[in-house]
Structure formats: structure tokens, C-alpha cells
Amino acid sequence: GAVVSQHPSWVICKSGTSVKIECRSLDFQATTMFWYRQFPKQSLMLMATSNEGSKATYEQGVEKDKFLINHASLTLSTLTVTSAHPEDSSFYICSASWQSYEQYFGPGTRLTVT
Amino acid sequence: LAKTTQPISMDSYEGQEVNITCSHNNIATNDYITWYQQFPSQGPRFIIQGYKTKVTNEVASLFIPADRKSSTLSLPRVSLSDTAVYYCLVVRDDKIIFGKGTRLHILP
Numbered sequence: 001g002a003v004v005s006q007h008p009s010w011v012i013c014k015s016g017t018s019v020k021i022e023c024r025s026l027d028f029q030a031t032t033m034f035w036y037r038q039f040p041k042q043s044l045m046l047m048a049t050s051n052e053g054s055k056a057t058y059e060q061g062v063e064k065d066k067f068l069i070n071h072a073s074l075t076l077s078t079l080t081v082t083s084a085h086p087e088d089s090s091f092y093i094c095s096a097s098w099q100s101y102e103q104y105f106g107p108g109t110r111l112t113v114t
Numbered sequence: 115l116a117k118t119t120q121p122i123s124m125d126s127y128e129g130q131e132v133n134i135t136c137s138h139n140n141i142a143t144n145d146y147i148t149w150y151q152q153f154p155s156q157g158p159r160f161i162i163q164g165y166k167t168k169v170t171n172e173v174a175s176l177f178i179p180a181d182r183k184s185s186t187l188s189l190p191r192v193s194l195s196d197t198a199v200y201y202c203l204v205v206r207d208d209k210i211i212f213g214k215g216t217r218l219h220i221l222p
Contacts, residue, residue: 004157006157032208034210036212043201043212043213043214043215044158044201044212045212046209046210046211046212049209091155093157093158095157095158095210097208102148102160102163103160103208103210104160105150105157105158105159105160106157107156107157108155108156108157110155
């Protein structure tokens with residue numbers, strides 16, 4: 001299947017700083033990318049959907065000014081957690097799809113805010 | 115999107131066939147049914163997808179009755195490495211909403 005990568009795989013940052021997470025589709029062009037968040041022992045929660053060249057669509061309850069999503073090209077989407085706080089510590093997962101019902105998921109990024 | 119309901123957890127033994135059933139009573143005509151597997155601290159991995167009747171690939175089979183209000187994922191001859199969380203999802207227009215999943219524990 002198609003490969004999606006995320007960078008970094010884990011990151012530790014101090015409270016109040018911003019962190020950027022990259023999601024790349026390595027062998028296909030992703031028309032749509034998705035960002036999820038997962039807390040321990042819980043399911044994935046969809047945060048936002050982004051289409052290349054347009055603004056992301058955020059799910060209800062997700063602060064768009066805090067979680068900035070940029071989908072600049074068909075192979076790259078970034079999630080920036082601004083002014084991070086300890087409660088933002090979580091496992092962030094992206095996925096990508098191309099005109100199909102199958103989403104290819106990245107390996108995830110573990111964010112710890114101290 | 116149609117809500118899915120599946121058992122919270124299941125135990126089975128190595129070499130057994132495991133069937134996980136999911137209900138999706140409000141599935142719409144254009145929705146597909148997809149199953150994903152997730153190991154701890156990893157992204158979900160696609161297992162199988164179907165619309166109706168039966169679909170089989172190299173790792174699993176998916177059974178969907180005519181009314182499509184439920185589906186059953188069948189894993190033949192499981193091994194310890196199949197211990198994971200399995201998510202049943204209804205996909206509409208590329209959008210996926212994850213339910214709680216089934217935590218499958220394979221015993222030796």
C-alpha cells in the first residue's frame with residue numbers, strides 16, 4: 001500500500017512554545033489529508049480535513065487558531081500546535097487519500113508538553 | 115456518518131478463527147465499510163473494505179449481509195501478533211469517524 005510518513009516521530013516541548021508536525025505522502029499525490037488526535041487507551045478523534053490549496057475544515061470543538069493546518073502541496077500537510085500546553089500532549093496521526101475511500105495513515109507523532 | 119457499535123474487547127487463542135461483528139444500523143446507500151488494525155503507538159493499518167456480500171484478501175474476510183446493517187471481520191488462524199485494536203468504520207465521501215474499536219487479545 002501507499003506510504004505516509006510523519007516527522008518528527010516524537011517531540012518534547014515547553015509550555016507556551018509552538019510545534020510543527022509534518023505529514024508526507026511518499027509515493028502518491030494526496031488530494032485530501034486528515035489530522036487525528038489520540039489520547040491513551042482512546043480512539044482516534046478527527047481534528048480536521050484539508051484539501052490541497054484550500055483552508056482546512058475543522059471538526060466541532062477543535063480550535064482552528066490553536067491547531068494550524070497547512071496543505072501546501074499534494075504531498076505535504078503540516079499541523080502546528082501553537083502555544084502548546086500540557087493538555088495538548090497526545091498522539092497526533094495524519095492520513096492521506098487520493099480520490100478513494102481508503103485512507104493511508106502515518107506512523108503518528110507523540111507530543112509531550114512539559 | 116453512521117455510528118458503529120462493536121464489542122469493546124475479545125480474547126481468543128492462537129490458531130483460532132476470530133470473528134468480530136460490528137453493527138451500523140444507519141448506514142447510507144453510498145457508504146462503504148472498512149476495517150482498520152492499530153497497534154500501540156502506531157497509526158492504523160488498513161485491513162479490508164467492502165460494500166456488500168463477501169470480500170476476501172490475504173489477511174481477512176469481510177461478510178456483509180444484504181441489509182448492510184452489520185458486518186463481520188473474520189481473521190483466520192490468528193497469532194499472537196494479531197493482538198491489537200480493530201476498528202470498524204463507515205466511510206462516506208472520504209471521511210472516517212473512528213468508534214471505540216475492539217481490543218483483541220490473542221492468548222498462547
